[in-house]
Amino acid sequence: MKKYYLLIFPFFVGIPMTIVAFTGFRSALNEKNTKPCDNVKPKAMNINGHSYNIYDVSSYDLMLTADRPKTQEISNEFCVPVAFTSKQQTIEGKFIGSGIDNGSKPNKRTGYAVLNKNKVKFYLTDSINEPALTKEAIASKGSLFQQDLLVYRNRIIPTNLFGTARIQCRALAEMNNGFSIIESATPITISEFQDALIALKVTNAIYNDMGSWSEGWYRAKDNSIVKIGNNHKSTDKQTNWLVAKCRQ
16 A cells, blocks of 8 residues: 555646646746837827927837847837938948947037937037047947937027928937937928927937938837838938837
C-alpha cells in the first residue's frame, strides 16, 4: 500500500504545477498581444475661420530617425517628417537621431529643437553654442533638428518661409505644459499659422517639413494607420522623421 500512495502523490503534485505553468504561459501571451499604450487622439480646433488638427504627444517618448519608421512596430504611435530635405535627398541642417549624428552640417534656420524622451527644448540659433548643444544631445542619446522657429517664449519669430504663399502648415509646439503637433487642415499663409499658434497659447513652436513631403501617420484605436498631410507626392523622398513611441 505504501508504494501505491507514493506513486499517486507526485501525480497530484504535478497537476497544480502544470496549471500554474500553463496560466503563466497564457498571461505572457496576453501581455505580448496587449497594446502598450493609448493612441494619439487628434483634436479639431477652429481659429480665425481656419481649421486645425492638434495631436498631443506629451505622454510618448519622442525621437528622431533617418530610417523610415515601420508601421508594423506596435509601439510607433505617430510619425511626421520634420527637417527639410535637399534636392540631393539629404537632410538639411544639423540632425541627430537618438544620439547618432548623421553628419549633416548646420544651416541658417532660426531654431533648434532637442528631443529627449517626453521632453522638447527649443533654442534660437543665434543664442546657442552649436557644438556644445550637439555634444550634449549625443551624450544623452537625445535627438536634434534644425528648422525655423515660429514662436519662441510666447512671441512670434519673423520668418521668410514661403512669403504670402498659402500652404498646409505644421509645427512641433509646446503648449499646456506639454507637446503637440499642430497642423492646418487647409492651406494658409505662414503668418496666419503663427497667429493661430499664439491664439492657442503656444509657448514655443518650430516648423515641420510640409508641401509634397507632408505625409505622416498615426495609429488608430483599432491599430489601423491613418495618414495625415494633404500632399503625398514626395513621400518616397522623405529623409527624416519625428516618431512618438509608447514610453518604455
